[in-house]
Amino acid sequence: MEVSLLLMEQIAQLFIVLLMGYIVVKAKLLKPSDSKVLSVVFVYLIMPCVVLNAFQIDDTPEIRAGLLYSMAIAVGMHVVFLAFDTVIRKPLKLDAVEKSQHHLQQCGSIGYSVGTSFTWQ
Numbered sequence: 095m096e097v098s099l100l101l102m103e104q105i106a107q108l109f110i111v112l113l114m115g116y117i118v119v120k121a122k123l124l125k126p127s128d129s130k131v132l133s134v135v136f137v138y139l140i141m142p143c144v145v146l147n148a149f150q151i152d153d154t155p156e157i158r159a160g161l162l163y164s165m166a167i168a169v170g171m172h173v174v175f176l177a178f179d180t181v182i183r184k185p186l187k188l189d190a191v192e193k194s195q196h197h198l199q200q201c202g203s204i205g206y207s208v209g210t211s212f213t214w215q
Contacts, residue, residue, distance in 0.1 A: 118124050124132075151157065182188070 119126055186192075
């Protein structure tokens with residue numbers, strides 16, 4: 095339940111940021127063309143700081159074991175998906191977009207399994 099409340103809080107904060115951006119553009123404090131500059135600053139400066147801050151947790155044997163376990167599962171999933179991708183590529187005649195979509199799905203699966211390791215108690 096605690097994780098759900100934390101997730102709701104983070105989603106609410108995201109919507110507040112989106113609403114603030116909408117208000118700033120409607121108030122003509124920024125032009126819509128300024129969004130590219132803000133996006134670059136956000137992606138290359140702010141997001142790495144957020145990621146580093148998120149990983150500032152206590153190092154306990156349980157957390158380390160959970161992280162190693164989830165990373166092993168993520169690597170195993172990646173190997174299985176790559177093998178599956180190799181098998182189905184030719185019979186289905188996948189184009190470049192479909193191939194890249196499959197690889198992005200693999201990355202999402204890996205990120206989910208590693209991310210959930212921090213919430214396991």
